[in-house]
Amino acid sequence: MQPTNITQPAYFHKVVDCQWACPAHTPVPEYIRLIGQGRYSDAYMINWVSNVFPGVLGRTCDRPCEPACRRGRVEENNGDKPEPVAICRLKRVAADHKDDVKSRMPAVGPSNGKRIACVGAGPASLTVARDLAPLGYEITVFDGEAKAGGFIRSQIPRFRLPESVIDEETGYILNMGVQFKSGQRVDSMQALLKQGYDAVFVGCGAPRGRDLDVPGRKEAAAHIHIGIDWLASVSFGHVTSVPSRVIVLGGGNTAMDCCRSARRLGGSDVKVIVRSGFEEMKASPWEKEDAVHEGIPIINFHVPKSFQHQDGKLLGMTFEVVNAVYDDQGRRTLVPTGAPDVFFECDAVLVAVGQENAFPWIERDSGIAFDQWGLPVLGKDTFQSTVSRVFFGGDSAYGPKNIITAVAHGHEAAVSIDRFLNGEAVEVRPAPMTNLMSQKMGIHEWSYHNDVSVDTRFKVPWAKAETALASIRVEVELGFDAATAFKEASRCLNCDVQTVFNRDTCIECDACVDICPMDCITFTANGEEADLRTRLKAPAKHADQDLYVSAELKTGHVMVKDEDVCLHCGLCAERCPTGAWDMQKFLLNTTQAGPGCRDSRKAQLEVA
Secondary structure, eight states: OOOOOSSSHHHHHHHHHHHSSTTTOOHHHHHHHHHHTHHHHHHHHHHHHSSSSSSHHHHHOOHHHHHHHHHHHHHHTTTOOOOOHHHHHHHHHHHHHHHOGGGSSOOOOOSSSSSSEEOOSSSSHHHHHHHHHGGGEEEEEEEESSSSSSSSHTTTTTSSSOHHHHHHHHHHHHTTEEEEEEOOOOOOHHHHHTTOOOOEEOOOOOOEEEOOOOOTTTTGGGGEEEEEHHHHHHTTHHHOOOEEEEEEEESSHHHHHHHHHHHHTTSSSEEEOOOSSSSSSSSSSHHHHHHHHHHHEEEEEEEEEEEEEEETTEEEEEEEEEEEEEEEEOOEEEEEOOOOOEEEEOSSEOOSEEEEEOOOSTTTTTSSBBBBTTTTTTOOOTBBBBBTEEEETTTTSSSOHHHHHHHHHHHHHHHHHHHHTTTTTOOOOOOOOOEEEEOOOSSOSSOOOOOOOOOOOOOOOOHHHHHOOOOOTTBBBBOOOOHHHHHOOOOOOTTTTEEEEEEGGGOOOOOHHHHHTTTOEEEEEOOOOOHHHSSSSSOOOOTSSSSEEEOOOOOOEEEEEEEESOOOOOOOHHOSSSSEEEEEEEEEEEOOOOOGGSSSHHHHHHHH
């Protein structure tokens, strides 16, 4: 193998698994250390730069960072249940315990004369506004609702996300001089373009819920509701109660929000019925667990066949019982078991079987091309449509996903818009800013706490069931207190503090090999990667995790370190008699809109 190029920004970024997995690449270990030090406001602002909505996401994020967490892999390899750090809930700690941060928000820059319209006030549009308003752009955000937030406000129940948190975090952005046109739904792209905006960003989400076309749907329509529309009606107070027997169809997060909401609005017999198996449901594992914890049964492998009704009254639903059969490629087919159809009585049905995009307000002769699935045709990684000044992001771009992905889209679209309005190619993506900083304070002392906690993951306390289920506006999760947050933060392995090897000072004494608790360092003859992985002190079986390989040493051997299970404990650096190992903190700042995303040479010429 060739020596590892650790100057390549992506190498150590990938080693910080949580940050690598986060669509917005939030520097997770950095803010967790600050939480452990009680520096909540600093931790909040680091989050805010990347994910824009720390209080919202600390309660509702889909947590792609947590399955990637090295802590889970290490504990699993020790024979214990994998328990990643509670990254998402620590984010909430920073939001809940911070001081007033208004003075730390960016100041609005002098006007540059450019006007940008954002359609929809959801997370993608607000991220674009947050990135571009401080640069002097005049931002106007249009939304049909009275308050900003989009689906954050309309689809997530208040027992998961209090309205005060949404108001606070959308307010930080709107107070940057952003013009918010509430109650103004855009109904014509062509009309909007004629208003002379230099760029338009479409972040209106995927507003249409899929329906279920089975016999009886039309006849019993008064008692059947589309899940996302029903949740919006609940959120805005239009629906305040449900009948006692409710069936929720679907296995995603929307279905979990529907069933838990129905339970709080008076449903005494609420059940979720889904076509797939429990493990295959698209809902996040914790969303399913929360529903089950609240006594809501989830019935799997039942395919809807019909709505049963009489004189316009819904009596119940009939289902076919199926099994999942997989072919050699892992593709699933639902096969009838031959068992008799099952009938469930109900008074109302909430259909939460998916969402899709709808752009009836974008004229098909506007020049914006759409693909066969009704999604806009966009430039790769630029979010620019076939009309050069129109950009998309969030669910509007590639279909329904989640809040943190919408935020990531907003950051990238803002870079594209900024480059476009400065006459630069939008497909060019400047490299992120990175650095490595030694954490050595003495021969065997480090600036960070490197003892590995043996604690298992701490549980977030809940409100008492009788209180939580009595009102749809009582927040269920109470969040960590400061003491528990410190202990949970201590479980972080500081994966951004990298083990950096200097071959020139290595004497191959094997002291690092002897002391490594994970057996992840080996000195051996070089070879092809597949072969080399089998000859390490502990075989490196996970090919998606890199090997750190040195240049050839004096003996002709190379140092090989398996990045997969390293604890970043620093024992190798403490033991090394020559300082060949150092612990260096890696920091990655993703490229955002502004001078840093533009051609520096061109900017210098313009100044000159």
